[in-house]
Amino acid sequence: MPISTNGQEQELMTRRGSHSSYDHGPTNEHSCHTFTATVVASSTLSPSQVSEYRKRKSAEGHRQRDDAKTRDRKLSHASLWSHADPDELEPEFEPNQKAESGDAGDSANGPGPGRTPIKLPPAFTCTHQEVHLPPHLKEPAYPLVYHSPLWAPSGEDKLTTHFWEVPKWMQDNYFILSGYRRPTNSHYHSFLTLFHIHNETGNIWSHLLGCIAFLFVITPLTYSYLLPGIIKDAVGGLELTRDGLMIAPFLATAVVCLALSATYHTLWCTSEKLALTYVRMDYAGIILLIVGSFAPALHYAFFCAPQTAHIYLGLQTVLGLLALFVTVNPRFSAPHFAAFRASLFVMLALAGVIPVFHVVILYGLEYALLAGSLGYLLVMGALYFTGAVLYAVRWPESHWPGLFDYWLHSHQLFHMLVLAAALTHWQGAIAAARWWHGGAIMVNGEVWEGLATCSAR
Helix, strand or coil: CCEECCCCCCCCEEECCCHHHCCCCCCCCCCCCCCCCEEEEECCCCHHHHHHHHHHCHHHHHHHHHHHHHHHHHHCCCCCEEECCHHHHCCCCCCCCCCCCCCHHHCCCCCCCCCCCCCCCCCEEECCCCCCCCHHHHCCCCCCCCCCCCCCCCCCCCCEECHHHCCHHHCCCCCCCCCEECCCCCHHHHHHHHHCCCCCHHHHHHHHHHHHHHHHHHHHHHHHHHHHHHCCCCCHHHHHHHHHHHHHHHHHHHHHHHHHHHHHHHHCCCCHHHHHHHHHHHHHHHHHHHHHHHHHHHHHHCCCCHHHHHHHHHHHHHHHHHHHHHHHCHHHHCHHHHHHHHHHHHHHHHHHHHHHHHHHHHHCHHHHHHCCCHHHHHHHHHHHHHHHHHHHHCCCCCCCCCCCCCCCCHHHHHHHHHHHHHHHHHHHHHHHHHHHCCCEEEECCEEEECCHHHHHC
């Protein structure tokens, strides 16, 4: 303990709790945030002087402790740190038995036998590895309070861990603090996590169940019941084949996309190298679903002009294959290809928007809503857009860190909205088929009757 020899300032000073006293940089492999307490004392302090100092500094001390507790609450979670009570950091002199010479303790040359030196307890005890918080979390713009997870499982401690304990390549979302699987280095052990509760459980099962539903329920229902029930006449055999072929790409790519997504979220914890491979597969599935979704939409929107539908579908397919190649090829992951990748996906999106305006201009809005199921397409687009926005802004976990670690975080909501959008698109295709093959609707006093509309308009 440093001892001041300045007789003018006979005062005990303790520096505690300032932001600069936290060490955010790692000092070793298992370093913790450090909290320093520096003590400067006069050589002639007596217990009465210490007591007087404490009374005089009481208000300031309480304010400093409150500030320190607030900062601790921002930067800690659960049992990350166990620290001493702030009151224990107050240095104390413990009077010994009175010395034989009562004046010996009042000497200005050093502490006498009437007092013992100050002993400060350790401010923090390291119980976990250091948290590498991003800059925007070190000084948040709003009071950041961590919450206990919603519906957290019990008995998963051996499988799951916290954000700060997983490798950097697994640290994607700073607001999801627990429920992380440890790297398994084994496909088998990664597969077994499918039957445990962790922060990827909802992501996996939402798309795995969706894949099973599309493969074993929706596809058989479409070809065994819905389309044959809609197309009943003898001439309808050709139309049944035609409609079935145009709906098939959507159903197939939906199954592939959902399967690849479930595979990625199940196995990406195997290793860093495999995680990069599986995430490319996940992106590839998304591109395939985008391209496949336009097959039934273009088919029914340009039902009376199939050549136009084929041109648009061919353009969409070429752009989709190019985007797929860029996605799975590691060479195009380099930063200098960023503009090329962005422009490619913009063209892919525009290739889907332009036909909508073409249909509305060519046939009118009523036709687009009925024959092309434009209403279903708009709902589908709104669901995709909402999911993408939630995923981009990390809502709701960004506002309640820790609360949605296991359930209802942004990626999980995004998955559910993607599944809802795919189901909406399928319903739109069935509704368009029903209208074209036997539907008759009054529009502005005029009867529109399915296939007869092609020759009437």
